[in-house]
Amino acid sequence: MSLFALGINHQTASVALREKVAFSPESLLDAYQQLLAQPNVLEAVIVSTCNRTEIYGHVELENCQTVIDWFCGFHQIAQSELLKSLYCYHDEKAIQHLFRVSCGLDSLVLGEPQILGQIKQAFSTAGQAKSVSKLLNRWFQHAFTVAKRVRTETQIGANAISVAFAAVCLAKQIFSDLSKSRVLLIGAGETIELVGKYLVEHNVPNITIANRTLSRAMGLVEQFDAHAITLEEIPTHLSDADIVISSTASPLPIIGKGMVESALKKRRHQPMLFIDIAVPRDIEAQVGELRDAYLYSVDDLHGIIEENKQARQEAAIEAEKIIEDCIVDFCHWLESLKAVESIRNYRNNSELLRDELLARAISSLEKGGDPQKVVKALAFKLTNKLIHYPSQALTQVSQSGDDNELQILRSALGLNEE
Structure with a gap:
């Protein structure tokens, strides 16, 4: 699974091109329905302002070509005309881009606050279109928190530059x-x-x-x-x-x-x-x-x-440091999802194994087997099955000579406890 951010903005495209790919409020519901119907696309948020048109999303594979094809088709524009102005970021770079946009660091006027309101409105519209689930919800909520921190902890918006x-x-x-x-x-x-x-x-x-x-x-x-x-x-x-x-x-x-x-x-x-x-x-x-x-x-x-431009530039440097820290926090959360999925799979496999052996034991009892022998056999087989892969892992790590990894594995298996 991969997060992505793709689009064009005032830095990469002319006004004429930005006009061609802008989403009108009336077209957004239809756009979301079409976009989520594309293979590989799980979640999406569309941001369309006078200075940028961007799609933030969650795809099964790290490949945005499906989204690019749809984007060009929806606006009836040739890819050759769009690709020279289009940017596409994945995972950590995509996370950084959304955070910077939300904080006004990617705006025509450095630090302008209006973009955050526009991002929030886009997220709300995506929610109404039911195109946001757990991952994008957490991503955008994190972006709003980052923007609030930058406004609170720096002077990015305190000085007039218009x-x-x-x-x-x-x-x-x-x-x-x-x-x-x-x-x-x-x-x-x-x-x-x-x-x-x-x-x-x-x-x-x-x-x-x-x-x-x-x-x-x-x-x-x-x-x-x-x-x-x-x-x-x-x-x-x-x-x-x-x-x-x-x-x-x-x-x-x-x-x-x-x-x-x-x-x-x-x-x-x-x-x-x-x-x-x-x-x-x-x-x-x-x-x-x-x-x-x-x-x-x-x-x-x-x-x-x-004078204020210089002050905002200095504040932007502070803001970038805050964003870096917040990216680390969000990436840690993403990594934790892998652990959750692994735990779920481990539990499911264990339960399947339990059910299989239990079914065999019940069958033996129904056929007149000795209850004491059946229970002992069930316990023996279940124990062997459950310790098989951990035992293999301990053997491989011991042979590799990696004491640190061995201690981590021992701790995970509860072997370091008195």
Whole structure:
């Protein structure tokens, strides 16, 4: 039996290829039914995100060709197109890969936490499809434990390495409790959308979105339960904001020094934080000269990001050590399964032998045999049969001269006990 992990990701394949082999939620149930119907496949979990499509599984033989054939057939893609981007790992390497993916060490953004949620969702879906049994259940539960340890024992996720995340982290450093802050977001592009998601995660209840066109802003309004205004309305609403984060494509500044001065007067000089992540800048540099106005540009954030990248790299080294230890633990558990199987086989063989000799003894008694002789014969034959193979093993080990192995065997047979 063998564990495997095969697939493609952002490191090995283009977006165009990843799109071709992505599993839609609607197709997963059918995919699992087909995959488990393949010869040799015992269990499987399918992970499909924008950056990776992977299949983790348990097969009878260390050969994934059946799964590769099915994978290409299901997505109607030629193997020649896929194989150059496909990776396939077995056993310890497969275990390591799942652990690294779950911890965010294999992600486009090092240490990002979203992948763990995606792995958990994939595992849950596989459970609903009844494609997970004892081995994969233990493997994935172990992966979740590893990821939790890495998050707890290292700083892998503590430092922002995206502009949007860095902006929110900076705001949190200055306003320790963002749930009491009022935020004005200027723009409605991808960066502002990501900023909005992070703000919602920090329980910010009061978000206003300013955009040139309200129609574009309305999608974010619904997503974040926010309020929308036009850029022309900013001067009226600026004084209501504790934090202003701006990212537009405007060629000219949207917020000037005079506008901020007026807002500060209305606020009775309560501090305001301005984070300008636009290029060209949306907020005039002179705003930073004002008392009670704190202005940070995208360059300031990039400085923070570079420092944090280095911190995450250092944390990743610690994470790899944790993963190595956890791989050893999981492999020990796998080895213990072999012992369980061996014990089961040994017990079954012994019981079969017992039943066979007992049946002979009962037959002899039914034919009028002397009960005392029959019982003695049963005991004699059963003892000889049971000690035959252990006796052979003791003889072979003694002749080999391996004292250590001899002591292990003696201990297993209870011969070292007083």
